[in-house]
Amino acid sequence: MGNVLILTEHQNGHLKKVSFELASKASELASHMGGEVQAVVIGSHVAGVSDLGKYGVKKIFTLFEASLEKYNTENYAAILSHIIQEHRPDIVLAVAGPMGKDLLPRVAARLKTGLMTDCTDLKMEGGKLVATRPIYAGKAFVDVKIPESTPQMATIRPNSFPIHERGGGAQVIPVVIQLGETRARMKEVVQGAHQGVDLTEAEVVVAGGRSLKSAENFKLLEELANVLGGAVGASRAAVDSGYVSHDIQVGQTGKTVNPKLYIACGISGAIQHLAGMRTSKVIVAINKDPEAPIFKKADYGIVEDLFRVVPLLTKELKKVLAE
């Protein structure tokens, strides 16, 4: 009893960092309940799954099949539901990303239980999981819990929890499930023009607004983001002006981001934009308008033309990070 099950995520055959974030937080929750952490890995082949043991996972349920190389809602829902019904964890955690957001509601409905989406904090209170989650894209927060049904399920926003190594090993348990035909089948994955770190998982986001003036000028931000291993985001104004595609829009009706460092370049700070980035740990604002609302949210502000500051910043960071 008191076990916490996590659904891991992987990319190119390796576990993603966010899987270790989940494992680390799950270990803390399980220790409050005197239970253990169990992990699920679904795919075609994933190397180094036993690494999860270092972060407190005791059992790893794996299901590797060529047909599972690509995500598939119906098959993945069948597998996860099966494992949950077999092992009856008290809590199930997954990543609030493209897969978790698609899959977990389906599984929760099947198991007739509740789901708390996109949580930024978790704690145990009176033996129940209490989750904090943003609403209105971060304009307000709520505490939520699932008082009666089990398991208590939650999806977690990437970068919400630090990774803790605890040492220890895990037992790898292959799972066998008969999979059926599915009615929604992924044929292919088409990569986007700007590959690289996903905006919602990035530790550094460099975002631009309408003052970037053109699609071409977003290259300046890409260069800065590259030096920091980060991703580029944009305000709705920049998206509506056609400089960048809507999938990198930050804010309400766009992405909500949670990086360690958010650098807002030429962004005035509309309420919808601030909602989507306000949980960033450190915010830097660069804008030549000293009255821009973004400065009220920024930890560090530079009142200056971004076209002067950004290239200098890229150069300075290159120099400093090379040392």
Next chain:
Amino acid sequence: MKIGVLIKQVPDTATNIKIAANGAGIDPTGIKYVVSPYDEIAIEEGLKTKEKVGGEVVVVSLGPVRCVEAIRTGLAMGADKGIHIDDAGVVVDSYLTARILASVLEKENFDILFVGKQAADNDCAQVGPMVAEFLGWPQVTVVEKIELNEARSGAVVARRVGGGAKEIYDVSLPAVIAVEKGLNNPRYASLPGIMKAKSKPLTTLKAADLVGGEKARVEVTHYRLPPERPEGRILKGEAEQVVPELVRLLREEAKVI
């Protein structure tokens, strides 16, 4: 085709959210309610589908009496019928909402259901997939492109995932399609459209009659505003001096690089 669109009425995204004095919800004073932006895209896709293949578009919404306005907006845009499920006296979460919707939808024999990828208030993104599960249908979420096949028995659908990538699916109908920005540009209701909407059929049901002994699974215990960020500081001086100072602060004070 019989096309269903699930919509929710939410505060306009320009709203400055405040918490009610008792902390048990948001303060509704002065809020302007609109069709959730993603649901507008769902309505538009329903209308475009009807224009292409014929049929009817039914807009369905669960919520308080005020969300009849949202349904009328859908009718004014061109939908044919509305169904309002009045939630008076029932505390809903995503689970119960989906449960109630599914109990109504299963009687309607839709060929396809469009829904926003999430509602722009609670941002749960659960109702679409949960409805699909309760109806036993496939789903594709975060859809930015959809192309029906000749026989109208299925569609090729592009789903937006991280890092600008897209997953391309073959999905058979009926299915739940949860739509993302970029799929289309929702039309505005025309004046004749608004006039016509007033006489289009609108059915009202009561959620209380449809719960079937079920209840919400998730309970909200507390609402609050995010903590105010501490006053930041403006670095003053010439860019050539300020930039190295910023880098130093990010490394030594904030410790983020």
